[in-house]
Amino acid sequence: MLKVPKKYISHLAALKSVLKNPKNKFFFVAGHQRPDGDTVGGCLAVYSLLRRLKKDVFLCNFDAVPSFLKFLPYSSELKNIKKTGRKFDVAIILECSELTRFGNIINPKKQSKITVNIDHHAYERKWADINWTDSCSSSVSEMIFYLFKFLELPLTKEEATSLYVGLVTDTHNFTQTNTNAQSHIIASELLSCGVEPPVIEKNVYGTKSPNALRLIGSSLRNIKIDNTGKIAYIQITNKDFRQTKTIAEDTEEIINYAGMIPNVLVWLLFRETQKKNLIKVSFRSVKDIDVHKIAQNFGGGGHRNAAGCTVKGKIGKVIDTVISVVKNKLKK
Numbered sequence: 604m605l606k607v608p609k610k611y612i613s614h615l616a617a618l619k620s621v622l623k624n625p626k627n628k629f630f631f632v633a634g635h636q637r638p639d640g641d642t643v644g645g646c647l648a649v650y651s652l653l654r655r656l657k658k659d660v661f662l663c664n665f666d667a668v669p670s671f672l673k674f675l676p677y678s679s680e681l682k683n684i685k686k687t688g689r690k691f692d693v694a695i696i697l698e699c700s701e702l703t704r705f706g707n708i709i710n711p712k713k714q715s716k717i718t719v720n721i722d723h724h725a726y727e728r729k730w731a732d733i734n735w736t737d738s739c740s741s742s743v744s745e746m747i748f749y750l751f752k753f754l755e756l757p758l759t760k761e762e763a764t765s766l767y768v769g770l771v772t773d774t775h776n777f778t779q780t781n782t783n784a785q786s787h788i789i790a791s792e793l794l795s796c797g798v799e800p801p802v803i804e805k806n807v808y809g810t811k812s813p814n815a816l817r818l819i820g821s822s823l824r825n826i827k828i829d830n831t832g833k834i835a836y837i838q839i840t841n842k843d844f845r846q847t848k849t850i851a852e853d854t855e856e857i858i859n860y861a862g863m864i865p866n867v868l869v870w871l872l873f874r875e876t877q878k879k880n881l882i883k884v885s886f887r888s889v890k891d892i893d894v895h896k897i898a899q900n901f902g903g904g905g906h907r908n909a910a911g912c913t914v915k916g917k918i919g920k921v922i923d924t925v926i927s928v929v930k931n932k933l934k935k
């Protein structure tokens with residue numbers, strides 16, 4: 604059985620005293636906008652933990668739970684809201700290196716007596732009362748796994764399932780650079796709690812609507828490779844969404860195809876959003892290239908090998924600008 608890492612003890616002790624204090628009754632829990640498997644999985648496990656401690660929980664996200672995660676236990680408890688004026692004893696916010704990343708559903712400092720920041724993104728900011736951050740952790744779900752351990756709460760199958768989805772999606776099936784021996788041992792402990800990998804695979808990776816498959820088809824037909832052969836990118840316009848009757852959520856995983864091309868070092872996905880001239884850019888890279896830093900130039904961020912940002916402008920222009928910045932980075 605894994606032990607809680609020493610570096611976590613002081614933060615976990617502080618968090619434990621917040622959780623065990625009977626005065627702290629009403630909890631706010633949220634993760635970042637456009638929630639992914641790790642954000643949703645981590646939040647749902649925290650939700651369940653707090654319910655077991657007999658707390659009232661306001662679990663929410665700025666955006667809806669994507670359909671591939673709706674099979675997760677308690678996902679229907681996750682409210683999709685943009686704002687609330689309610690006051691809380693404790694606000695626990697996951698995966699938000701910048702406070703704005705959770706969409707300002709509340710003003711944590713004004714609407715909560717205690718704020719808790721749990722995050723594993725690069726260059727974490729210390730904006731809360733308790734800042735439990737670790738950019739070496741594979742996922743926030745891995746950190747939440749240790750929270751259960753520290754509190755000596757054996758994981759239920761439901762909690763283990765949520766955490767496993769966080770671990771699997773953030774490491775992309777244990778294949779990315781954030782995968783380590785530790786993540787596999789955690790996975791093994793989660794499996795012993797009853798997690799069923801085939802169920803998770805089918806829901807998370809193995810289900811696509813016919814229209815989503817058509818979107819993949821039309822996107823891949825237009826894949827571009829720059830003249831150096833080191834950068835590949837895919838663009839998806841609102842016209843593509845209309846023609847295939849799909850939505851942003853259906854673009855999940857499409858970016859990975861661009862990384863399959865031999866010798867490509869950085870691969871990207873550009874897509875138009877509902878807002879006119881606002882382009883969402885996703886970056887992926889091989890080990891040594893830090894796309895978090897590139898995304899930061901455009902007001903975004905993320906991890907070393909997976910990052911994102913939103914850029915104003917027409918899609919063609921945004922592609923030219925971003926690709927030239929990536930090219931410059933590769934020249935260095």
Ligand SMILES: [Mn+2]
Binds near residue numbers: 723
């Ligand atoms: Mn994560």
